[in-house]
Amino acid sequence: MAEWNAYYQNEDEDEEQEEGEQSGDYKVTGRDSLVFLVDASKEMFIKGEDGEPSNFDMTMQVVRSVYTSKIISSHRDLVALVFYGTEQSKNPRNSFKYVYVYHDLDEPGAKRVQEVDALRGEKGARLAAETMGSGETSLGDALWCCANLYSDIKLRLSHKRLMIFTCRDEPHRGDSAKDRQARTKASDLKETGVIIDLMHLMKPGGFDVAPFFRDIVSQPEDESELGLHLEPCDKLEDLQKRVRAKEQKKRAMARLNLCLGEGINVAVGIYATAVTARKPAAIRLYRETNEPVRSKTRTFHMQTGSLLLPSEIKKAQTYGKKQIVMERDEVDSIKKFQDPGLYLIGFKPMEKLKTHHHIRPAVFLYPEEGEVKGSACLFSALLMKCSERNVFALCRCVSRRNYPPRFVALVPQREEVDEGKVQFTPPGFNVIYLPYADDLRTLDPPQCPSASQIQVDKMKEIVSKLRFKYRSEAFENPVIQQHYRNLEALALDMMAPEDTEDLIMPKVDQINHRLGPLAEEFKDLVYPAGYNPESKSVAKRKTAIVGGVAEKKPKAEVPEDELRAHVQNGTLGKLTVPVLKEACKQFGVRTTGTKKQELIDF
């Protein structure tokens, strides 16, 4: 057990490194911010056919999920929720009518989640009607109010985004003065670096972005992306996807050169698209006040008590009785091989990339045209050709200063978009880390008989019964979810935390039901009677079973017809070696082997 435990303990150590590697340049660039600007007009509250949730309800669900995911994954981001087209007004200086700032820009917390929850469903619609009501619309004022929210923030903001949720394509019903004012305010906002997105929702007669909203939203990052999804959203899932895709700011973990040869450097950014989410570290609070305390770590000399400067310490490792001492910079220099970067070694066909050559999660590569002009073109050409020829590029990779090299496979990934023209697979290379010889362990695989085709076919039936379409985002982490539910309950003084569903628990009853008699049938084909895989002492029992099958132990015999039945069913593997040997004798087959498969093959 020692070895496995060691692995789990190591996890904590890795964490530090990983965090450093993957958190990007967060501290330096400032905070991300996101304003939800939601239409609160009557139209938003109309329920869909067959009791489908209203657009307003759908929006609130999305806002809630963004709030909670921000709390888990990026609690430092600022989020605001503003309604427009309301009857009541509520904003910092109360200078705007029909604009209701429900939450100003701040880190989302438990209370806010609860407050958004309150706006969901039937009850929520009633609450919205009571507190805000639906009134006239001036998007210009609403945008102005949002601009003030941004400027009231005293922190440095790195990424500013505003999402408009509405199902009305002509909010001012042709009032050109109001339209003009909204356009002006939108362009003011854009000038200060705010990106405006439209999350337009379904309405009868369709949503036409052309007359009004085309001028409101920000220009897309590149010419191909229309920026406006032509089709409005009518499903929660779609809306959630669209919002999620925009809501997260992508940050490069590192910017490197991909060097093909001397003087041919393509600038690329490395992005982490999947990072193991962990429970955040605990923070220490002062008992009296519950305020967070800071920790300071100092290194000092035991005898003199004086603080030690970096030059006054060295590093050491001890092997046996021998202590080996090095300077601190020597310890760093040992790890240094080359400067950071990716260096192309060559190409290999995709089938040379083995499934089991996996040592850490992959990262994603995309060109950085802003660093080296021309990168995107060469990158794109490489991507197209690698994909077309089904090859990957093998590179040596030094991801940061004083990191030893690793070899990686750059696997081409072409862009994929769904019917709504929303990208679900971005174009670029996935970077797969490859193991060194040290990372592969030698195993002694046991010699086992193979299953017969009949047994395999039975299992195929079972497999087919339990087929489903795997989606990577389908499973929540029960450990983390529980942790946050607990915190939520404590933060909101709830009696008990909300129940979490453990999505990675097998649905045993359902599985049993679907399998029906198949499970028994399969067991009959592979297990002898009385065999119990659950029992710990199977090995001992097995001999007992053998004794049962063949009563006179030294002469293990099976009636001929039974034997033929086994042959027909392909279940000879259920018999033991001595029985098979005896059977071979019975049929006049000469045996030399002792391995079961050899005997069966006769």
Added chain:
Amino acid sequence: SSALVLCMDVGFSMSNSAPGEEPPFELAKKVIQKFVQRQVFAENKDELALVLFGTDSTKNPLDRDGQYQNITVHRHLMIPDFELLEEIENQVHPESQQADWMDALVVCMDLLQTETKGKKFDRLNVALLTDLSTQANQDHLDVIIENLKQAGITLQFFLPFPAEDDEEGGGDSDRRGPGHPGTGKGLSREQKESLDLVKHVMLSLDEEDGLDQVYTFRDAIEQLCMFKRIERRPMAWPCQLTIGSCLSIRIVGYKAVTEERLKKMWVTVDAQSNQKEDVKRETVYCLDDDNETEVKKDDTIQGFRYGSDIVPFSKVDQDQMKYKHDGKCFAVLGFTKQNLVRRHQFMGSQVVKMFAPKDDEHAGVALSALIRALDELQMVAIVRYAYDRRSNPQVGAAFPCVKQDYECLMYVQLPFMEDLRQFTFPSLENNKKLSPSDTQLSAVDSLIDSMMLVQKDDDDADQKDIFKVHHIPNPAFQRHFQCLHHRAVNPGTPLPPMEPWLKAALERPDVISERCQAPLEEIKRKFPLIEVEKKKKLKTSAQIFGKDAEEPDAKKAKGDEEEDYNLADIAEGSVTSVGSVDPARDFRTLIKLKSLPFGEVCQQLTHRIEQLLSNKNTHYYMKSITCIQAFREQSVKLGNADLYNSYLQSLKRSIPNRRLEVFWDLLVQDAITLISKDEVEGSTVSKNEANQFLVVEEKKEEAAVPSAEDTGDVDDLLDMM
């Protein structure tokens, strides 16, 4: 644990070599050094003995009646240590006799038999390093083979040449194949006969794979395969694979692939005494107030952040409320198509292989049925995996793996929803400006052709891989142990350079380098790549300072962020002059307020900059740079370049005199140039000059050296305003 005997030929023929080649003796010694080095650093219980043959003297227990001459037991079976490494380095030399390698083998076997008595070893192994130049006595061959079998002693041979000329034998000689010294024809009659004998012995011990344990010295130095043999096997993880509650199959998991890390950490020691006991690290807690009031650890409690809320949550409560589960499990949630599980979504850091237990054939058949069913259907099982009660459960995929000699499931962890970050990136192909032309594409095509790392053999459908990453030992470990070994044996000397073979192993193979020359030139012609010159932001200096600053990082980062107040907000406050706390901010505010003339505000700012620069400290440098950046930014904004340009020029002149080179380097790093005509119309500086301003600084240095007035320059400037 295992017991092994290294048996090395030090006879005179081992020193023979073709010109320009390393003699076999040196190569064999390196193999042994690496072998022992690895054992020492592995710190396991394996024991090791060293037997030399071809020695001038004789020292072994079988030395009787002129038999077993020139064979020396240099070290008896014991755990290897640095002493042994030192001995190998300093005491193992080429000697002038020759001895029968078969006799040496017998001495080794005898040693293993007598010295392992009363101890328990899993493996007994003899590694023979020789050039096979002596004729071996074959009289007792059968007895020797029989004894080896009975005692369970395994053999490894290390030779200067491959055992077989074709690709099949000699372990994995397919990487960088050519270049084995003494390959093939050059063998003497004795060597050929001995080689046949070696093959005979090895095949008698293991009919199928016996020859896999015959290595060349080269392979042994560059590869790890030989170490694998003596490596410990991974721990077994017995469990049951369950499908619903009615069907379960007994399985045993083994970690098959995982990122191996060094087991030992560096400890901090006092530089004078080298004692770690002299160094104490202490963590203190303090309140976030002006006095940084310290509080005792006992007066603190545990809490967590929930967004903006901080929730006190004691360890006891946390343990009680946390997610709990039933422990060890490998339960199928369902089955899905293999192509829905994308390679780049593999999580975690390991691959676990699942087999049936060794003693349970029924489980073997059942598991085989599942593996084959999945394989034939191209599907995988999606499973819940929990190592034990204390560890967090995972979701993962079990892939079928059907090999010639075994079948298994391979488990890989998959992501949770919380792990995923859905990024969208601008389209590449649909972008007219970026899309490559046909000639560009064909240039890439020929590059790929020239750089394919697999070669098709004419008669074989199989492709030969000439760069197998999983055969390269982790260079970080190699280098780490090389340096530790060096420091332990030669204290006080500088660390050695990297071993040439290791360096070479990480490079593009020579064949490829040659082949891709022309296509690369073509790429260079067809794809213009221009580095974008950038005005670097504050970030750069912040990063530079981040490293050297004594202040704790957390505090600084916080300062960075909170300090940057919004302008509009400050404008409402009462900034009347450029203060010393945040001069750049005050400067900007004052300019915005327009309450003072531009020249005067600039003067106040430069005054502060000069004050800051009188402290030779990186923090003050950083602050100065922030000021200069603000100065530049506002000057450009207002279209007034003169004050800024002349200040910066005079500042530059004063650098050598004031010994501010470090500061200037930082300014250069941040690319803070003069304001050019392109930016502000009234500027008298061309863009080229502006850029040159930073570049030519060394040449101009001389001109600026004389004069004590140079410090006065600044004041002149101030007066001027």
